[in-house]
Amino acid sequence: MEKVWLDSYPEGIPAEIDVDEFASIGALFERSVAAFGAKAAYVNMGKAISYDELDRLARDFAAYCQGVLGLPRGARIALMMPNVLQYPIAMFGALRAGYVVVNCNPLYTPRELEHQLKDSGAEAIVIVENFAHVLQQVIARTAVKHVITTGLGDMLGFPKRALVNLVVKHVKRMVPAWDIPHAVPFLAALARGAGAAYRPVAIGHEDVAFLQYTGGTTGVSKGAMLTHGNIVANLQQAHAWISPAVVSGKETVVTALPLYHIFALTANCLTFLKLGATNLLITNPRDIPGFVKELGKYRFSVFTGVNTLFNALLNNPDFAKLDFSTLKVTLGGGMAVQKSVADKWKQVTGIPLIEAYGLTETSPAATINPLDLAEYNGSIGLPISSTEVAIRDGEGRDVPLGQSGELCVRGPQVMKGYWNRPEDTAQVIMRDGFLRTGDVAVMDEKGFVRIVDRQKDMILVSGFNVYPNEVEAVVAMHPGVLEVAAVGVSDAKSGEAVKIFVVRKDPALTAETLIAHCRKNLTGYKVPHRVEFRDDLPKTNVGKILRRALRDEELAR
DSSP states (O other), X not given: OOOGGGGGOOTTOOSSOOTTSOSSHHHHHHHHHHHHTTSEEEEETTEEEEHHHHHHHHHXXXXXXXXXXXXXXXXEEEEEOOSSTHHHHHHHHHHHTTOEEEEOOTTOOHHHHHXXXXXXXXXXXXXXXXXXXXXXXXXXXXXXXXXXXXXXXTTSOTTHHHHHHHIIIIISOOSOOOOOTTOEEHHHHHHHHHTSOOOOOOOOTTSEEEEEEEOOTTSOOEEEEEEHHHHHHHHHHHHHHHGGGOOTTOOEEEEOSOTTSHHHIIIIIIHHHHTTOEEEEOSOTTOHHHHHHHHTTSOOOEEEEOHHHHHHHXXXXXXXXXXXXXXXXXXXXXXXXXXXXXXHHHHHHSSOEEXXXXXXXXSSEEEEOOTTOOSOOSOOBEEOTTOEEEEEOTTSOBOOTTOOEEEEEESTTSOSEETTOHHHHHHHBOTXXXXXXXXXEEEOTTSOEEEEEESSOOEEETTEEEOHHHHHHHHHTSTTEEEEEEEEEEETTTEEEEEEEEEEXXXXXXXXXXXXXXXXXSOGGGSXXXXXXXXXXXXXXXXXXXXXXXXXXXXXX
């Protein structure tokens, strides 16, 4: 396909980026430390750590893993934390020592956590103690040998550290009882690491940096192998796109999306690290009043989020009272941005809400709208620098501009493949290197891409992927269920929500019972919001349940 999108690039955006500027994430990290040493890198709960402090603490963590734990290069280290200062410390320490980071959602159920730890072969985990009881239930069936636990307030300094941990544990009772023998406190690990030798490791573009887990059409969560080259390329692409609007060393980016999610990981944590920006880490963005109060303390200039987050903020009466005079860029991704939300955001803040598109498999950015866009345009933007987009038919052939087809992406940010799953990798990465996204799209004559449908059965809840097979497998575990189908239905708050259609084996089975069963086995956003009981489900002539028929019924209502 001709690169028609290049003519629509704003002034100053290059067609190609320099993927070789940094050999690894660690190399980029070290340059930022040298350039911005005394500046605040991350702020959380009122506590700031500078680039220099982050460098020292990450080095201590790396030395602990190398010298005390004896973990070999390439070992997988799981991180299971919300947005707290411990995350970047452990993440940068692990990457610089040549380890592979396995990001885990802190809200995982035991079943979900066990699968990810077993599949990745993680040997160590850093986990906030609020969730240690979940790990306790599954650790014996995994390869995890080393557990490092931390309290939410551990990096806040005395006396705030003690106060926050006391309130979390004994007042709010947010730390269920747990018992994991030989678990080491995070602060103790850093202290021991400070006295151990750190051995720098030569890391290149082909080395895997993250196993970033994403659902699959088989219902099994798969680890996308994102290399140092993939991540470096994507942050170079993102930097090139936003550089006309930002100033190195002068920005503060609001990081409310979790760093364990690929969007915030690359867009906030890493891209703005290169810029010498300050990341304002929001630990609990669901507490909207608390979130708004925290925003009032800072002069923030960049804001990233998903549609549901923006909508929730706009519906808080105190949000409009904030000072938006320093806000330059608002970027929405992870799920479709609704026009009503984008319009209201600009009305309240004076800044347009710019929509972007990406996947875990593309590290994640693939397309972004121009930052000088005056109004919401319903598009996911233009292919970013060094990225090719093709719209293809069912036979893998490019279709003419203006016709719909599957959106396919090729570029240096496309994953190496799925961890230990060559067959699944071959299904999504075509012979010419294009990644099949499973989304049906149209490209216009100016290169702007619009999503029109989804080939996959995947459900998108507040920017998080939910795969029907996983939900169905959990529902089918209930002895009162004969058959089940899960589909996505429109939801005003989350964009989409999960609805299940169930044929009962037990006539007394209730929706409340099924939802309670799902809550025990699925992360909250995967739990069905609606249940409909039926005598039978639509099927093909070979007996396969037709989810699309059920979705079409919902759309027709």
